[in-house]
Amino acid sequence: MSSRRSPAGRPVTIRRAVAGDAKRLTRLVRGSGAYAGKYAAAVAGYRVGPDYIEAHRTFVAVAADEDGGRVLGFYSLVLAPPELDLLFVADEAQGRGIGRLLVAHMQSEARAAGLDRVKVVSHVPAEGFYHRAGAVRTGTVPANPPAVPWDRPEFEFRVPPE
Numbered sequence: 134m135s136s137r138r139s140p141a142g143r144p145v146t147i148r149r150a151v152a153g154d155a156k157r158l159t160r161l162v163r164g165s166g167a168y169a170g171k172y173a174a175a176v177a178g179y180r181v182g183p184d185y186i187e188a189h190r191t192f193v194a195v196a197a198d199e200d201g202g203r204v205l206g207f208y209s210l211v212l213a214p215p216e217l218d219l220l221f222v223a224d225e226a227q228g229r230g231i232g233r234l235l236v237a238h239m240q241s242e243a244r245a246a247g248l249d250r251v252k253v254v255s256h257v258p259a260e261g262f263y264h265r266a267g268a269v270r271t272g273t274v275p276a277n278p279p280a281v282p283w284d285r286p287e288f289e290f291r292v293p294p295e
Contacts, residue, residue, distance in 0.1 A: 144197035152183035
C-alpha cells in the first residue's frame with residue numbers, strides 16, 4: 134500500500150484490491166460517464182468479480198482522508214501478455230490527477246514484474262488521457278461487433294528500468 138498526494142494535493146492511498154471491492158469496482162465501471170450514450174452498451178453488463186481481482190494485479194486509489202476509503206479509481210495490470218486491461222477514475226474524481234497516479238503506480242508494478250512495455254486498448258474518449266499520460270499510439274484495434282462496434286486506439290506505455 135502506498136500513500137501519495139494527487140496533484141490537487143489531496144491524500145490518496147493506492148492499495149491492492151480485494152474480493153470485497155468487486156461490487157464497488159463494478160459500479161464504477163458501469164456508472165462511468167465516459168461510457169454514456171452510444172458507448173453505454175459496452176459496460177452495461179460488465180462485472181469486475183472477485184475472481185478477476187484475484188487473477189490480475191488490480192489496485193484501487195482511495196481517498197485517504199475520508200472514512201470508508203471512498204474508491205476514486207482503479208486499474209488492472211495483466212502480466213501475460215502485458216496489458217493495462219482496465220483503468221477507471223470515478224467521474225467526480227476526474228481532473229484531480231488520480232489517473233496519472235494510477236498510471237505511475239502501474240508502471241512501477243510493471244517494472245517490478247520485469248516488463249519493459251505495457252499495451253493499452255483505449256476507449257475512444259480516453260485517447261487524449263493516455264497520450265497526455267505518456268503512452269505512445271501504436272495502432273488501431275478494429276471493431277468487434279456486437280460487443281464493441283467501433284475501432285479503438287491502441288497505445289503502449291514504455292517502462293524504463295530504474
